[in-house]
Amino acid sequence: MIVRLHQTASTMKDAAALAHEGKPHGTAVIADIQTAGIGRHGHAWHSDDLGGLYISIILRLEIAPTLTLALGLAVQRALNDLAQVSTDLRWPNDVMLNERKVAGILVQAAEGALIAGIGLNVNQSAFPPDLAEIATSLKIETGSEHPKDALADRIIAESLRYVALTKQEILSRFERNSTWPKGKAVEVDGHIRGTTAGLDENGFLLVRTPEKLETIIAGGVRTL
Ligand code: BTN
Numbered sequence: 001m002i003v004r005l006h007q008t009a010s011t012m013k014d015a016a017a018l019a020h021e022g023k024p025h026g027t028a029v030i031a032d033i034q035t036a037g038i039g040r041h042g043h044a045w046h047s048d049d050l051g052g053l054y055i056s057i058i059l060r061l062e063i064a065p066t067l068t069l070a071l072g073l074a075v076q077r078a079l080n081d082l083a084q085v086s087t088d089l090r091w092p093n094d095v096m097l098n099e100r101k102v103a104g105i106l107v108q109a110a111e112g113a114l115i116a117g118i119g120l121n122v123n124q125s126a127f128p129p130d131l132a133e134i135a136t137s138l139k140i141e142t143g144s145e146h147p148k149d150a151l152a153d154r155i156i157a158e159s160l161r162y163v164a165l166t167k168q169e170i171l172s173r174f175e176r177n178s179t180w181p182k183g184k185a186v187e188v189d190g191h192i193r194g195t196t197a198g199l200d201e202n203g204f205l206l207v208r209t210p211e212k213l214e215t216i217i218a219g220g221v222r223t224l
Pocket of ligand 1: 009010011012034036037038039040041043045053054055056094103104105106117118119120
């Protein structure tokens with residue numbers, strides 16, 4: 001079931017309410033505008049532009065770090081096929097287009113389920129000054145508008161397909177489809193500096209520093 005809303009506070013909250021009612025795995029909520037979009041690390045997610053696509057999906061699965069990697073792969077697959085763009089996946093879960101973020105992913109536990117939130121920048125023509133350097137949209141990069149409904153349907157279908165893969169399949173696909181896990185000079189949360197050295201068996205990022213091999217469980221990883 002897909003619930004399509006024009007405006008809401010956050011589709012994460014709507015999906016959590018549906019999970020509370022007992023709605024099954026795969027139930028999704030889509031909105032054109034969010035008045036209180038939630039991003040990672042307590043940040044807001046810019047959601048007041050009709051050009052954005054805001055999706056939340058109920059997942060009745062065990063929490064695993066590979067889930068967010070699987071969702072990134074799903075968004076990448078949908079964008080490659082429907083918008084013919086080539087995206088990179090910045091570990092753990094940012095979808096990048098020409099070095100700027102085109103989609104963000106957030107997984108939260110709520111009401112005995114997991115809620116996968118996906119924010120995709122589709123038809124925005126511009127971003128506020130604080131985001132302009134780091135965010136982009138399909139329209140900005142391709143020069144044309146893209147149908148949001150078709151993208152939403154495909155992203156939901158691919159998400160359900162990718163989260164059902166084994167951990168090993170998710171890890172190997174992520175390592176193939178992202179430039180981030182191996183050989184990239186990075187800084188993590190402004191303090192750890194080193195070169196990426198693969199993913200461990202849980203999907204955590206290994207970073208070789210001059211002192212040791214660090215396992216990065218979460219955090220903002222940026223190029224040096
Ligand atoms: C990030 O910070 O990169 C993750 C952003 C996730 C935003 C999406 S938009 C749909 C869903 N509803 C929300 O309020 N947040 C997520």
